[in-house]
Amino acid sequence: MIEVHDLTKKYGDLFAINKIELKLERGDVFGFIGPNGAGKTTTMRILATLLNPTWGEAYVGGYSIYTKPKEIRRIIGYMPDFFGVYDNMQVIEYLEFFAAAYRIKGPERRKICNEVLDLVDLGYKRNELVTSLSRGMTQRLGLARVLLHDPQVLLLDEPASGLDPRARIEIRGLLKELRNMGKTIMVSSHILPELADICNKIGIIERGELIVNADVADVMKQVRQQSVLKIDVSDDREAAAKLLEQHEMVEKVEVGKQGLRVTLIPGDHDYSQLARLLLDNGLSLTQLGEEEINLETAFMTLTKGITS
Numbered sequence: 001m002i003e004v005h006d007l008t009k010k011y012g013d014l015f016a017i018n019k020i021e022l023k024l025e026r027g028d029v030f031g032f033i034g035p036n037g038a039g040k041t042t043t044m045r046i047l048a049t050l051l052n053p054t055w056g057e058a059y060v061g062g063y064s065i066y067t068k069p070k071e072i073r074r075i076i077g078y079m080p081d082f083f084g085v086y087d088n089m090q091v092i093e094y095l096e097f098f099a100a101a102y103r104i105k106g107p108e109r110r111k112i113c114n115e116v117l118d119l120v121d122l123g124y125k126r127n128e129l130v131t132s133l134s135r136g137m138t139q140r141l142g143l144a145r146v147l148l149h150d151p152q153v154l155l156l157d158e159p160a161s162g163l164d165p166r167a168r169i170e171i172r173g174l175l176k177e178l179r180n181m182g183k184t185i186m187v188s189s190h191i192l193p194e195l196a197d198i199c200n201k202i203g204i205i206e207r208g209e210l211i212v213n214a215d216v217a218d219v220m221k222q223v224r225q226q227s228v229l230k231i232d233v234s235d236d237r238e239a240a241a242k243l244l245e246q247h248e249m250v251e252k253v254e255v256g257k258q259g260l261r262v263t264l265i266p267g268d269h270d271y272s273q274l275a276r277l278l279l280d281n282g283l284s285l286t287q288l289g290e291e292e293i294n295l296e297t298a299f300m301t302l303t304k305g306i307t308s
């Protein structure tokens with residue numbers, strides 16, 4: 001649904017994005033992570049046909065951004081990082097205004113507006129003024145707006161930015177629903193945890209360069225090659241750390257407030273050897289298990305040295 005080759009945008013000498021390569025299939029949810037100024041908005045605006053690249057190719061739904069921008073606009077929903085709402089307009093009027101712009105006519109218009117309002121859980125605000133909505137509600141209204149024409153591809157630029165934790169969770173829930181509806185979604189954020197559990201693909205962009213572009217599953221596999229154990233004893237942690245450090249399967253031991261974090265050298269290991277080592281030396285083992293890897297830990301490991 002999205003295919004990008006060698007995509008580059010220059011402003012003077014600055015490469016806002018530099019030789020981006022990207023491929024998303026139908027139903028993919030791509031988390032686009034990067035700090036401020038990394039190039040996320042530039043990429044999305046090019047895909048939304050609002051900005052021309054300096055060079056490179058980009059196709060959305062098989063249509064080229066150069067020759068078929070109108071066709072692309074019909075199948076995408078683009079939500080910019082900032083958008084205005086109009087004063088003195090009710091929520092339903094606001095949506096009907098945009099539905100009319102999409103040439104949705106007659107009774108169908110009201111029906112579709114009500115449907116998308118229900119989808120984003122704003123049905124109860126139907127007759128309120130848009131200016132009276134909270135930031136989280138306004139973001140949900142923005143999402144409702146880009147869903148009116150039932151687009152196949154969603155380009156969402158930082159939909160959760162500036163929201164409180166509850167509103168962030170609500171947006172995540174909504175994105176999951178859209179994913180389940182089979183939409184192809186590109187969603188940007190400067191924080192990874194926000195996207196970790198909803199994406200199947202992740203890209204990390206830094207100073208215009210896509211430094212990581214991978215399936216979430218592959219990333220997890222790559223990181224899992226090196227197991228990390230959480231071990232704890234009820235008595236002397238330092239003594240336990242010294243013993244473990246000397247074992248041939250152990251690469252390093254970190255002593256923390258929650259216990260020991262033991263990184264093993266790559267390979268298959270029998271963890272019971274470590275338990276035996278501690279017990280044989282008179283220490284009381286209270287915990288031994290693999291550290292859970294979340295996507296955040298995985299990416300910190302993978303991008304170590306690249307992003308600094």
Ligand SMILES: Nc1ncnc2c1ncn2[C@@H]1O[C@H](COP(=O)(O)OP(=O)(O)OP(=O)(O)O)[C@@H](O)[C@H]1O
Pocket residue numbers: 011014015016017034035036037038039040041042043081190
């Ligand atoms: N119209 C412009 N003229 C000159 N430089 C620009 C212009 N638009 C963007 N840039 C620069 O291009 C780079 C990428 O900007 P972009 O807005 O794509 O980043 P971003 O990852 O979306 O950041 P943010 O998270 O702050 O939205 C930045 O260095 C920015 O200053």
